[in-house]
Amino acid sequence: MEDGRHFVFADDRAWHRLWLRTDRPGVPLANLILRDSLVGLRHEAAVRFDRWLGDGPGPPPAGFLPTAYQARRLGMMLAILDLLQEPGGAGVTSHDVARLIIYPRLSVGRGAEWKSSSERRRTQRLIEEARGLMQGGYRALLAGPAGRQKLP
Known part of the structure; x- marks a missing residue:
């Protein structure tokens, strides 16, 4: 069974995924928007895509792109x-992570000084958050601000 054609269009700010159920000439395009917790974001994306087909996409809706701080933090977690x-990463310590990625000019030594430092606590939080994203937390990022809201 043929399920149509799938396309991905990209501009400098967003990717638009399009599924054409038929490619028969003269059949008008229609938007199908799921009515879930992300309906508002999906609607904004559909409106933006419609503008992209016509006059240009304009700015992306709020929440489509991470802020500079968020992008830097996500890059650090990656x-x-x-x-x-x-390979061989099993022996990597939080001190190694801090020294190599988070604090390249780290002057805090090992032992008691490191264990009581704020740098160690921040490093542990980032490691834990990175693992959480890897184990499924990334879905909230993909959903945008609406996906990070607690539902009633």
């Missing part, structure tokens, strides 16, 4: 996961 997941 680097942490890469370090921990690489």
